[in-house]
Amino acid sequence: MVSKRFYLKGNIQAEPLVNNWYAWSMLISPATNAMITTKQHHRILESYTANPEIHASSAQKKSLKGGLFVENANELEPEFIKDFLEQDKQNRAEIVALSQAIDDLQKLIQEEAKGMSLESLYERIPEPLQGMVELNYDLNNYPSFRLIEPLFYMNPKFYDKSLQSINLCHLNSDDRPFILSSPRFEGDNTVNLQIPFDSPLYEKLFASKQHGLSLEEVEEILSHAPNRATKAELFYSFFSEKPSYVTTEANTIQDDTIRVRYFGHATILIESQHCSILSDPIISYDITNGPDRLSYKDLPDVIDYVVLTHNHQDHILFETMLQLRHKVKYWVVPPSASGTLQDPSIKLMLTQLGFKNIIELSEFETVTINSDSRIVGVPFFGEHGDLNIQSKLAYFIEVQGHKLMCTADSRNLSPKLYENVRTYLGPIDTLFIGMECKGAPLSWVYGPLYSGSLRRKMDQDRRLNGSDCDSAWHITQCLEPSAIYIYAMGAEPWLSFVSSIAYTTSSEPIIESDKLIARCEEKQLEARRLYGTEVISLGNSRKK
Known part of the structure; x- marks a missing residue:
């Protein structure tokens, strides 16, 4: 007798959480977690408990999506949030102290480090950071410090895996609270599983969409629900008796063709008979309303390489990555500016979260796939507010002689760069370029990491901008693609909880990308906004 199998449904949302906040990369790294917890999360919740009506009113205005207010305010009782906030400050006193220590260290070196030896300052480093940082100067004698990042993960006071969990629920629309400002709690329609992200149970759970789980395996996963007795019926409703998807010819390449499929935003799947490469994966669930989309069921059984361009929440999304982990062979990531607060190591982070086979690729280094396929790291300028952040990389991808480049949110700050890229890599066939040319203010992502407040003029001047028409056109002229696709615009509705973007015809990125399309068409180049x-049909390749 064949035992019953349980298959996770394709519309079950799985939100990873850290301490009841959506788990994005800056909440994984312990030092940035401390700064964001105290300078953003606590302040948002203090504001909410003082004026819940303002938060509820703001949540109704689509134009304010992405602002620092609790978007799911109508679901939360102020007294509940007040208690949660007070307990969090008490239970995570070490994190509060770490945040203050980083601020105090910044102040110490700015006031005391004037170009002379730093040795005498080591004994004055705040206690939580003792033995965890190295003090240094740059060649202009500006002082700074280097975090010994692995030590922060090794300290359970700073990296507490027991705070990691996942919320499961049925998802019937793309409308979700914004991730940076709205905490998540277990509700009537949600099951919270307190499973650390490095657990192999995630592979079992998400592979079950296709392969199923035994009753014993379902019960093992359910045992991690704090409210197991009252949530069992709801949890079992997340499963079906039939697979959510099966392998079909549509998901496999049968001949020597090369297929490129666009899944939304910056997610491009490049497939040949011999390899598959996926960029910046953010995959929609199976939802029947809204615009047409590809979802998890449209992915191949095995993904050879996932390439990650940079450490922003709309390009590294653990919600998707955890669901793909069981089928990905290699993860390709850029290296960081080792030990800087604003640029935590992606490789170290993924390793701590249980990801395997991580390739840290530097600029112009190559991952050789086979004799006619490779991945090359390409410099990525812009979109990071002029901060010293090195964990950003565009990718030159060659598959069976066809040359593509995924530039994500690169901005052409130095036109000579792409002339150098052309000299080294030659012309390409297909260019994917982001044109979110009016990005968020610097403080939107990096504000909590500053020891003081950013001046508004500086904050606005150093926005996280991608390419405008002139910038993108120069890249096009240098690289000579025959097809240009504008992507990474954050416009799809299943991205709104991450990007908070709602374009109109008068939005600057739409105007600028329309101008680029018109300019390309004048030169008889294929161009469109995805x-x-x-x-996407790749057309004829430039053979070596």
Whole structure:
């Protein structure tokens, strides 16, 4: 007798959480977690408990999405949030102290380090950071410090895996609270599983969409629900008796063709008979309303390489990555500026979260796939507010002689760069370029990491901008693609909880990308702005 199998449904949302906040990369790294917890999360919740009506009112205004207010305010009782906040400050006193210590260290070196030896300052480093940082100067005698990042993960006071969990629920629309400002709690329609992100149970759970789970395996996963007795019926409703998807010819390449499929935003799947490469994966769930889309069921059984361009929440999304981990062979990531607060190591982070086979690729280094396929790291300028952040990389991808480049949110700050890229890599066939040319203010991502407040003029001047028409056109002229696709615009509705973007015809990125399309068409180049889903024909390749 064949035992019953349980298959996770394709519309079950799985939100990873750290201490009841959506788990994005800056909440994984312990030092940045401390700064964001005290300078953003606590302040948002203090504001909410003082004026819940303002938060509820703001949540109704679509134009304010992405602002620092509790978007799911109508679901939360102020007294509950007040208690949660007070307990969090008490239970995570070490994190509060770490945040203060980083601020105090910044102040110490700015006031005391004037170009002379730093040795005498080591004994004055705040206690939580003793033995965890190295003091240094740059060649202009500006002082700074280097975090010994692995030590922070090794300290359970700073990196507490027991705070990691996942919320499961049925998802019927793309409308979700914004991730940076709205805490998540277990509700009537949600099951919270307190499973650390490095657990192999995630592979079992998400592979079950196709392969199923035994009753014993379902019960093992359910045992991690704090409210197991009252949540069992709801949890079992997340499963079906039939697979959510099966392998079909549509998901495999049968001949020597190369297929490129667009899954939304910066997610491009490049497939040949011999390899598959996926960029910046953010995959939609199976939702029947809204625009057409590809979802998890449209992915191949095995993904050879996932390439990650940079450490922003709309390009590294653990919600998707945890669901793909069981089928990905290699993860390709850029290296960081080792030990800087604003640039935590992606490789170290993924390793701590249980990801395997991580390739840290530097600029112009190559991952050789086979004799006619490779991945090359390409410099990525811009979109990071002029901060010293090195964990950003565009990718030159060659598959069977066809040359593509995924530039994500690169901005052409130094036109000579792409002339150098052309000299080294030659012309390309297909260019994917982001044109979110009016990005968020610097403080939107990095504000909590500053020891003081950013001046508004500085904050606005150093926005996280991608390419405008002139910038993108120069890249096009240098690289000579025959097809240009504008992507990474954050426009799809299943991205709104991450990007908070809602374009109109008068939005600057739309105007600038329309101008680029018109300019390309004048030169008889194929060009269009991608949205939703698309299968792209690569045309004729430039053979070596």
